[in-house]
Amino acid sequence: xxxxxxxxxxxxxxxxxxxxxxxxxxxxxxxxxxxxxxxxxxxxxxxxxxxxxxxxxxxxxxxxxxxxxxxxxxxxxxxxxxxxxxxxxxxxxxxxxxxxxxxxxxxxxxxxxxxxxxxxxxxxxxxxxxxxxxxxxxxxxxxxxxxxxx
Numbered sequence: 001x002x003x004x005x006x007x008x009x010x011x012x013x014x015x016x017x018x019x020x021x022x023x024x025x026x027x028x029x030x031x032x033x034x035x036x037x038x039x040x041x042x043x044x045x046x047x048x049x050x051x052x053x054x055x056x057x058x059x060x061x062x063x064x065x066x067x068x069x070x071x072x073x074x075x076x077x078x079x080x081x082x083x084x085x086x087x088x089x090x091x092x093x094x095x096x097x098x099x100x101x102x103x104x105x106x107x108x109x110x111x112x113x114x115x116x117x118x119x120x121x122x123x124x125x126x127x128x129x130x131x132x133x134x135x136x137x138x139x140x141x142x143x144x145x146x147x148x149x150x
Contacts (some may be wrong), residue, residue, distance in 0.1 A: 029100040031077045031087040039141065042070065046136035047108075048100055051127065060118040062136035063097045065106045073140045078111045081135035082126050083118070110136065 030086075046062035053060050062080070073095065079085040093107040102108045113130075121130050129135055 027073060031085050033077075034087070034141070035077060035085065035139065039097045041138040042142055044140075045136050048098065049131055049136055050098070051122075051131045053072040053115045053122065057115050058112055060115060060130075061110050061112040062129050062133065063100050064111065064138050065100075065102060065137075066093075066109055066111045066138065066140075068107060069143060070140050071107065073143065075141075078113075079137045079139065079140040080113055080130060081115050082121055082129050109138070111136075 013146075020041055021047060030101060044064055047065045048063045049061070051060050062078075071090065074087050075087055077085050077087050090109070090110065093109050095102045095107065097108050097110050118130060121127070
């Protein structure tokens with residue numbers, strides 16, 4: 001057992017390093033091209049932001065109130081100033097999250113950022129930046145209206 005201990009320790013240390021520094025890009029679209037394009041976009045800021053990464057996974061998120069007509073949007077881009085942007089498909093829209101209720105004609109979406117990213121930003125002194133709801137935005141492609149229907 002004593003001979004295996006250094007190898008187990010090296011394995012655990014290696015996996016930890018890989019997990020923390022491996023770049024993660026799990027976006028489902030090319031958000032850089034979308035954000036840089038000159039197409040019309042709809043953007044909404046967060047209604048509420050929760051930043052409590054010390055409580056574990058899924059405790060760093062923003063809640064957004066979005067008009068019902070954007071339920072059919074194929075994707076949106078989540079941007080958190082300092083943490084970056086990523087693309088996501090819609091799922092999990094509700095009328096209530098935490099103590100926020102959707103206004104008539106709207107629905108709520110809760111979008112997370114990775115806990116390790118939030119911890120890294122907090123250690124860099126950016127807690128107040130990521131805790132500011134004005135720094136969280138969702139960007140949707142503008143919906144096309146059918147004007148050809150007569």
